[in-house]
Amino acid sequence: METGKEVTGTLAFAIFTAALGSLQYGYSMGVINAPQRVIERHYGRSLGVLPEEAALMSSNGSLLTRDIPQEITHPSVVMYWSLSVAIFSIGGVLSSFLVGFVGDHRGRVKGMLAANVLAVASGLLMGLCKMWKPHIMVIAGRAIMGFYCGLTSGLVPMYIGEIAPKAYRGALGTLHQLAIVVGILISQVIGLDFILGNDDMWPLLLGLSGAPAVLQSLLLPLCPESPRYLYILLGKEDEAQESLHRLRGAYDSSADLEEMRREKEEADKVPRVSIWSLIRSSVYRRQLVVALMMHLSQQLSGINAIFYYSTAIFTRAGVSEPVYATIGVGAINTIFTLVSVALVERAGRRTLMLVGLGGMCFCAVTMTVGLNYQSEYTWMSYVSMLAIFLFVAFFEIGPGPIPWFIVAELFSQGPRPAAIALAGCSNWTSNFIVGMTFSYIQNWLGVYVFVLFAVLLFGFILFMYLKMPETKGKSFEEIATLFRRDGKKAAPSTKVDDVELQQLKTPITA
Template sequence: MYNRDAICPDIHVIEAHYSRVLGIAPIDRSAINFTDTNGNMIFPDLEELDVGKSTLTLYWSLSVSIFAIGGMISSFAVGWIGDKLGRVKAMLAVNVLSIIGNLLMGLAKFGPSHILIIAGRAITGLYCGLSSGLVPMYVGEISPTALRGALGTLHQLAIVTGILISQVLGLDFLLGSDDMWPLLLGLSGAAALLQFFLLLLCPESPRYLYIKLGKVEEAKKCLKRLRGDCDSTKEIAEMEKEKQEAASEKKVSIRKLFSSSSYRQPVIVALMVQICQQFSGINAIFYYSTDIFVRAGVDQPVYATIGVGVVNTVFTVIAVFLVEKTGRRSLFIAGLIGMLASAVAMTVGLVLLSTFAWMSYVSMVTVFLFVIFFEVGPGPIPWFIVAELFSQGPRPAAIAIAGFCNWTCNFIIGMCFQYIADLCGPYVFMTFAVLLFGFVLFTHFKVPETKGKSFEEISAEFRRKGRSAIKGPKAATELEGLRGSQEA
C-alpha cells in the first residue's frame, strides 16, 4: 500500500464527490458562502460541520481499508480453491471477482457513489487476496529451476507497472478529472477480462496434475508444452519423489504447519519475509515523497512522483535478471541494507531541512535510492520465495497463511502509519531503520538460499535442521548421563 495522494492524483476529486453525494458542506469555512434571503452572510453550525467531517472521514476510511480487509479474508481460501479447481481454473474463477468489483466502481456515478466504491473495493480486495497467492503458486510450479526466481519476480513487475499506469492515467487532464475518475477506477476490469481469455491458453501446473491428481500422462503433456523439446526426465523424477513424500503424510493443514517441527522453521521464514516487505518503510517514503519534492522546488511534484514510479518499474525489471545471478538471500540482504542506509539518510535530511535548504535535494535523492533498494530485494522476493520453501503438500496452506500475514501487515500500516508519522515527525524513518536492522539479522541467520535448488532439496534442508534442533538437546543430555556414570 502506497501513499494514496502519490499513487492516485484524483483522490481529492473523489473525496469532493463524496461530499456532494452525502450532502456535506466543505470543511474549510473560508470556502463557505451561504446567504439568507436578505443577502446576509451565514455560516453552518460548527457542530454540523464536525458531524459532516466525521461522516466523510468514516466513509473514506472504509473505502480505503476495505480493500485490505477483503485480501485478508480471501487469502485463507487460496489453498482450498487452488487444490479444488486446479491452478488455472482457480485463476479463471477469481477473475470474475475483479470484473464485478471494477464494474461497480466504474458505474459509481450511476448510484450512491460511496456505497458502490466500498462494495467494489471489497470485492476487488477478495480477488487480490486470492490472486496474490494463486499466481506465485502457479508460476513457481511451472518454472524451470534455473528461471524460477526471474519468472517469480514478474509478479512484482506486474504490480509496479500497474501502479505506474494508474499514476499516469490519474493526471487531471487524462482520467483524473471530476468527469472521468469512474473510468479510471473501473479500468482494471479490462485487464482482468484480458487475463481471463489469456488463461484459456495456459496449461495446468504439471506438478498439480502429477502429485495432487496422479494424472501422469496429462502432466507430461503439459510439461512438454512448457519445456518444448527439452529433456524433462529429471523433473519427472523430482515430481515422483515429491509425490511419494506427499503420500507418506496426511494433508497438511495450517495448524500442522505450526505444530510440526519439519514445517515450523520454513513457516517462520515465510511469515517474516512478508513482514519485512510491509514494515520496510516503503509506505513512509511514498507518504513523504510529494512534500519532499515541493520543498526541493519542484513545480509539479506529481510528475516527480511519477518519476519515482518509473524508477520503481525499471529496477524491478533489473531485479528479474539479478535474482538468478546473485541469489535470493544475498539480494534480499543487500536491499535491506541499502534501505537501512537510506532511512538514516532520510532522517538526517528531514531533521536538517529547516536549517540547510540543500538538504531537500539529499532527501529527494534518498527517495529514489530507497525505492531502488526495495525493488531489487524486499519488493519482489517475498511473493515467490514462499512457494520455493515448501513441497507440493504443504505449499497451498503455507501460501495462504503467508498471504494473510502480508495483507494483515498491509492493513496495520494503512491504519496506523499516519498516527506514527504525527507522533514521530521526521524521526519516523528511524523506526523503520531499527526494524530493517532486525530484518537484516534475521535474513542472515535464518533465510536459506533457494537459488538453483529443487523444492525437495529445500524441504530436505529444513527437515535436517529440524531434526538437528531436536537431537541436539537429547544428545547433550545423554552425554551428561554418560559422564555421570563414569564418575560413579
C-alpha cells in the same frame, strides 16, 4: 536441442497471462490515491454535506468544483474515504486464507479464471458509481477487488513457481512483482488530472481496475495447467507430462517426472497440510518462520509509507510538483524490479535480500537526517529526495519481489498452499496496519518516523543473515532436505512422531 530449461513461447505466454492478475493488483493498489480530492468532493455531494453552491451542476451534467474547497474535512467524508482505502486490504486479508482451497480444488488456471468474476464485478461497480451513491458503490467495489487481489497474490506466484524451470524460477517469479509495480505506475500516470483523474473521468479510472481480468479471462483457457498440480495432487502422470512438453518443448522429461514422483510419495505419506496443522507442526516451523518474516520485512520496511505518502513527503521536501516526483518513484520502482529479474539467478535470493534491506536501512537514516536539517540547509531537501529514490531502488532489488515467490520454493506440494495462504495473510495484514497507522506515527515522531523503520530493517537484516538459506538453483526436494539437515543441527531429531502425524491429518480445509 531442447533440454527443458529454455523459456519457450508457450511458457512465456502462460507467465504473461498469469502476471496480468498481478498488473491488476498493482493498478488497484495505486489507483485510489491520485484522484483523492475529486472523489472526496463527489462523496460530499452524495452525502449532502457540501455547501449548497458546491452542488451546482454544469449543463453537461458534470459537477462544478470552482467553489468547492480543495480539502473536505467533514467527518462523514473522511470516514467513507478512509473506508474506501482500508477496505481493499481487509478484503485481501480475508481471501488470502482461501488461496490454498481455490488452488487445490479448482486448479491453478481455473482458480485464476474463477477469481476474475470478482474483478469484473468490482470494475463495473466502481465504473458505474455515479448511477447511484458513489461512496457505497466505490467501497463495495474496493472490497470485492481486495478480495480478488488476495486470491491472485497467492495464485499467481504459485502457478509461476510451479511451471518455471529450476534454472529460471527466481527470475520468472520476480515477474509477479514487476507486473505489480507496472500496474502502480500506470495508475499514477493515467490518474493525472488532465487524463482520467478529474471530475468527469474518475469513475472510468477506477473502473479500469477490472480491465486486465477481461483480457486474462480470454487467454487463460489457452494456458497449460501446472504439471506439478496435475501429477502430485491429482495423480495424472500422462497429463502432467503433456503439460511439461507444452511448456518446455519436446525434451526428455523423465528427470522432472521422477522429482515429482518422489515429492508425491512424500506428500502421500502425510495428508494435505491444513493452515492450522501447519502452524502447529514443528516439521515445517523453520520454513514457515522464514517465509512469514520475509513478508513482514517487505511490508514493515516502510515502503508503503513511501508509496502512500510520497506526495506529502516531496511537498515537505520543497518539490514544486510533487505528483510528478511520485510518478518518478513509480518509474524507479519499475526499473529496479527489472534489475532484480536480471540478478536474482546470479546473485541469489539471500544476497539480494540482505543488500536490499541493508540499503533501505541506510536510506531511512539518511532520509531522516535530510528532513531534519532541510530548514537549515536547503541542499538537504535533495538529500531527502535522493534517499527516497534509493530506498525504493533497494526495495525492488530484493525485499519487493523475492518474498512473493520464495514461499513456493521453501515448501513442498503438501504444505505449499497453506504456507502461501499464511504468508499472504501476514503480508496483507501488515500492509493494512502500516496504511492505517503511519499518519498517526508520523504526527507523533515527526521527521524521526523513518528511524522506526530503520530499527525494524536492522532486525530483519540480522534475521535473514542468521536464518535464511540460499535456494538458488535447488530443486524443491533439495530445499526441503536443506531445512531438515539444518534443523538436525538444532535438535537431536526431526522425525515426525505419531502425535504430530495425527495433527497433520486434521481435516481442516482452509
